[in-house]
Amino acid sequence: DTGVSQDPRHKITKRGQNVTFRCDPISEHNRLYWYRQTLGQGPEFLTYFQNEAQLEKSRLLSDRFSAERPKGSFSTLEIQRTEQGDSAMYLCASSSKTGTKSNEQFFGPGTRLTVL
Amino acid sequence: AQSVTQPDIHITVSEGASLELRCNYSYGATPYLFWYVQSPGQGLQLLLKYFSGDTLVQGIKGFEAEFKRSQSSFNLRKPSVHWSDAAEYFCAVGAWETSYDKVIFGPGTSLSVIP
Numbered sequence: 001d002t003g004v005s006q007d008p009r010h011k012i013t014k015r016g017q018n019v020t021f022r023c024d025p026i027s028e029h030n031r032l033y034w035y036r037q038t039l040g041q042g043p044e045f046l047t048y049f050q051n052e053a054q055l056e057k058s059r060l061l062s063d064r065f066s067a068e069r070p071k072g073s074f075s076t077l078e079i080q081r082t083e084q085g086d087s088a089m090y091l092c093a094s095s096s097k098t099g100t101k102s103n104e105q106f107f108g109p110g111t112r113l114t115v116l
Numbered sequence: 117a118q119s120v121t122q123p124d125i126h127i128t129v130s131e132g133a134s135l136e137l138r139c140n141y142s143y144g145a146t147p148y149l150f151w152y153v154q155s156p157g158q159g160l161q162l163l164l165k166y167f168s169g170d171t172l173v174q175g176i177k178g179f180e181a182e183f184k185r186s187q188s189s190f191n192l193r194k195p196s197v198h199w200s201d202a203a204e205y206f207c208a209v210g211a212w213e214t215s216y217d218k219v220i221f222g223p224g225t226s227l228s229v230i231p
Binding site for chain 1: 120150152157158159160161162165206208217218219220221222223224
């Protein structure tokens with residue numbers, strides 16, 4: 001399977017715990033995005049990487065959230081001291097740009113987080 | 117800044133009937149537009165996209181959409197709906213920001229199909 005993969009698919013945690021999600025983009029894609037989707041809503045942008053550089057962060061991304069893409073391949077999203085309001089689906093997407101506009105983002109299946 | 121509205125939260129159609137899902141966008145320049153579909157527990161799959169050129173865009177699974185600049189709309193259509201089309205549909209508008217491709221999603225329309 002050469003699509004975007006995410007791990008785990010589901011995570012249940014207690015309030016105050018830390019969680020980490022992983023995203024493996026399509027191998028030749030240099031752009032990686034994280035989104036958050038709550039029930040009945042469309043995905044909301046969280047952050048963006050071009051290669052290993054984190055170039056954009058949404059105001060939705062509080063200080064408890066941190067994302068990395070250390071070698072420009074896979075990415076991790078960590079949430080510290082989780083709160084019940086963090087319960088959502090966390091989606092990862094990747095895209096490529098080869099000198100011309102190429103904005104189609106390919107999405108992974110998401111990680112559903114439930115904070116008890 | 118871009119924004120997207122999808123006026124219909126939920127639509128129910130009979131199998132074999134035609135379908136039109138509405139999408140209106142707000143953006144100061146020429147946008148690029150997408151329709152994605154999401155089945156329960158799944159990620160988003162791209163149905164079609166408009167970047168430029170022909171305003172009637174053909175997509176996968178028999179879907180098409182028409183870009184109407186004067187109405188700021190990008191409605192999705194399908195002539196005959198199948199039961200497997202039941203899903204959540206998201207319209208999205210994108211723009212080339214200085215550092216990244218910013219895509220804003222609408223709230224989605226949930227489609228139910230009656231046998």
